[in-house]
Amino acid sequence: MQLDHATIVTADLDTARRFFVDVVGLVDGARPPFSIDGYWLYANASRPVIHLIDATVPAVTGRAAPRIDHIAFRLENAAEWQALLGRLHATGVEYQSAQVPQMGPQPAEVQLFVALAPGVVIEFVTALQHAQS
Template identity: 55%
Template sequence: MKLDHATIVTRDPESTRRFLCGIVGLSDGPRPPIRVGGYWLYADGRPVIHLVEATIPALAGKASPRIDHIALRVDDVAEWAALVDRMGSNNVSYTLSEVPLSDEPQLFVSLAPGVAIEVVTQLSRSISIIVD
């Protein structure tokens, strides 16, 4: 079994699409004719993230329907460095941590309205020097 795709429901699918395509490196691709607005974003020729425009109002004091986070894996040092460079050049704030026990570096970005993106790598802990 493997992950097929994740769906993000948001009031602002366009800004999420811009981040995931322009910063993370996914690509906008074909999408079936669905009644609500949105995008399908591709990695390695597969639609891995479905962005859907929220069609119901948010509950008082809460973000629109959402998921907690999506994790993307980067296993190439140059790709990791380029991602961090794009974040810096686009003034994208992020936090770094490590996966407990495995010490895998992970980077978190919070997107409005309330969706987080995680990027994790098996690359050596020394990769975190690139983002310091």
């Protein structure tokens, strides 16, 4: 199983888009002509992984906006992790880090949490060995 996409409903589309493009490294791509403003952001040429939707339209009953607690991106090697850290530092984006202890055969991991306004947290995770390179 892998992450297909996450939809983030926000009143600040441009800030969210800049974060995902400038820091995370996603690419703004094709999006169907919905009646609500938004962006589809791609991790590769064929698959949008983040859908950003404008929260300025009235919320559907029972569904608050903005919404999503957090989504997580897994980085599989030290080069990806170091590149992310470089982009976070270059853009001045603040983050908090945490360590996930080893659990059985799963190695210890490092997590970075970025509070992305308004009220959405983005997690990046990698094996501890990748973060120590």
